[in-house]
Amino acid sequence: MEPVIGLAVGRGTGPELAAVFERVLDGIGRSHSIGIDVVRSPRTYHSYFSLKPEGAVGRIRELTREDAEHYEAFCRERADSGTTAIFRTAINAQSLYLVRQHLQAVKVDVITTPTASLLMVRDEAQGFYTGENSHTPGVVTRTTEFSREITDKVIAHALKRARREWPDGEVDQVVMAYKFHLLDGALDEWVTEASARHGVEIRLCQPDTVNRNLIEHGLSPRTVIIAGNEWGDIMHVVLLDRFGSERQENRFTENVHLHPDVAGLVEYQTVHGSADDLAGRDVVNPVATVRAAAAIAERHAGCTGAIRAVERALGSIGARGVLTPDLGGRSSTTEVVDALLDVLEAPAGLVAGS
Numbered sequence: 516m517e518p519v520i521g522l523a524v525g526r527g528t529g530p531e532l533a534a535v536f537e538r539v540l541d542g543i544g545r546s547h548s549i550g551i552d553v554v555r556s557p558r559t560y561h562s563y564f565s566l567k568p569e570g571a572v573g574r575i576r577e578l579t580r581e582d583a584e585h586y587e588a589f590c591r592e593r594a595d596s597g598t599t600a601i602f603r604t605a606i607n608a609q610s611l612y613l614v615r616q617h618l619q620a621v622k623v624d625v626i627t628t629p630t631a632s633l634l635m636v637r638d639e640a641q642g643f644y645t646g647e648n649s650h651t652p653g654v655v656t657r658t659t660e661f662s663r664e665i666t667d668k669v670i671a672h673a674l675k676r677a678r679r680e681w682p683d684g685e686v687d688q689v690v691m692a693y694k695f696h697l698l699d700g701a702l703d704e705w706v707t708e709a710s711a712r713h714g715v716e717i718r719l720c721q722p723d724t725v726n727r728n729l730i731e732h733g734l735s736p737r738t739v740i741i742a743g744n745e746w747g748d749i750m751h752v753v754l755l756d757r758f759g760s761e762r763q764e765n766r767f768t769e770n771v772h773l774h775p776d777v778a779g780l781v782e783y784q785t786v787h788g789s790a791d792d793l794a795g796r797d798v799v800n801p802v803a804t805v806r807a808a809a810a811i812a813e814r815h816a817g818c819t820g821a822i823r824a825v826e827r828a829l830g831s832i833g834a835r836g837v838l839t840p841d842l843g844g845r846s847s848t849t850e851v852v853d854a855l856l857d858v859l860e861a862p863a864g865l866v867a868g869s
Contacts, residue, residue: 518816521593521601522555523586526565527789528799529604535801535852536602539808540816542856543825547818554598556589558582560606562789572650582606583613590618594777600815601782602807605789608644616645619773620782621669622744623676624751624766626759631734633758634680636673637747640773641665642693644744661698663705668773670709670717673741687735689717692725692750693743722746734758751786763787764800764841767807781815783807797847800839802829805855828858 544551622637646659763786770782785803809825812818838844
């Protein structure tokens with residue numbers, strides 16, 4: 516039976532990157548003699564900028580809700596059918612966070628240096644990025660919540676993922692970066708209880724304290740940061756640049772859903788957004804999408820070695836200057852993907868650096 520991968524496409528550069536994803540996933544599958552079936556959501560979801568021409572605030576609210584309901588239903592349908600991975604291009608954040616709240620999502624990324632490793636788990640299921648809006652003339656009121664149940668789930672997942680990353684169990688520190696001073700001591704109480712229950716010291720810190728410590732001391736060899744999304748969203752790109760020497764255009768991340776209805780479903784996305792200004796120009800950087808396709812192929816479709824093979828192929832074409840303009844090259848998106856697939860399909864001895 517062929518592995519099945521979900522695909523959800525937003526506007527902006529979404530259609531171009533969806534085509535990249537399907538081509539690369541198919542190429543990897545063929546190189547492993549594995550057929551991979553891709554099931555695409557029938558709706559093309561809005562980006563923030565595509566919503567604005569659709570009308571005034573009331574119409575934008577309506578379309579935001581429609582996108583959220585449709586995408587949540589697609590995720591549930593895929594999970595019910597046994598799909599374990601979805602690749603999604605960027606869509607409007609307001610719709611996306613409604614889905615993340617309902618499906619209790621966390622974003623997971625591992626940032627490494629030659630001497631240290633940071634496991635970052637962003638809490639997307641609660642807090643100031645989630646919630647509902649109500650409108651009165653000249654005022655938007657946003658109502659959000661934090662809960663002990665969700666906090667426990669996020670901590671448990673972070674510790675489980677840390678054990679997977681470091682099977683020997685050695686972790687130098689577990690830090691939570693939240694604006695907990697705004698929550699009447701409730702979050703402090705929940706974290707203290709979770710720390711005792713798991714037998715792990717968890718330090719609950721204000722975001723500015725986490726920033727200061729990172730600036731002064733850098734990363735410990737093994738650090739877990741569980742981040743409130745209002746901090747994690749802003750700091751993710753900064754941490755990639757400071758510690759991972761990575762551009763967001765080249766990076767993908769995982770969103771893991773913790774709700775029992777969709778347990779086991781992982782959504783992969785690029786770190787960069789919809790890049791509406793680049794839509795239709797064939798110049799969007801495909802590297803993050805290519806890497807996501809490799810990770811999905813290896814982890815969810817049985818294509819052993821796909822990640823390493825794609826990294827070698829990216830190194831090979833990069834050494835030849837086959838890069839999009841944002842990376843200093845002159846190649847189109849299509850030319851980069853063509854060159855990458857040529858390398859992946861070449862005999863191993865002909866691949867530069869092999």
